[in-house]
Amino acid sequence: MTTEWAKNKKKTGNKILKIFLFIGLLFIGMIGYGVYWAFFDMNRLPTGDYLTEETSPDGTYTLKTYLANGGATTSYSVRGELVFNNRNGKTKNIYWNDREETANIKWIDDDTVVINGHRLNVPKEKFDFRNL
Structure with missing residues (x-):
């Protein structure tokens, strides 16, 4: 027992x-x-003021960039928003970098974009300075 x-x-x-x-x-x-x-979470980024936009060579994507003012204690940041033109304007944040005030966008091909020297394969890749 x-x-x-x-x-x-x-x-x-x-x-x-x-x-x-x-x-x-x-x-x-x-x-x-x-x-x-x-x-x-990149979906919680501040919206910012519109800077510029470029459309991919085949017209599938449009990359819009915005300048976010972090306030008196932080520098300006650039946010890049990828717009899916074939999906009723669905968007996704793919770029976030601090200490920048301008955005230089160049499409290499239909799925590759360079933003301020950072090469991204869209829509899969993203750049976020906080994750370096």
Whole structure:
């Protein structure tokens, strides 16, 4: 009888440990996502003032750039927004760099663009100075 009771106690202890581990991992995951959302999500960038735009050679994409003023304590930043012309104007932020006030856009081919010296294969790649 004692060994059966010990086995049940061990099983219960294992279940409680697994529950605490699951809750701990869930909590750590939520904290990690919260930090990403608050500090690194490109969808939360400031809109800024319109600078310029260039359309890809085949007309599939238009890259619009905006100048974001960070306020008195930070420098200006340039945000690049890719517009999908064939998808009713759907947009995606693909470029974010600080300490810039102008945007030099050059399309190399239908899917490759160079923005201020940073080469990107659109729509898959993006440049964000915070992730260097």
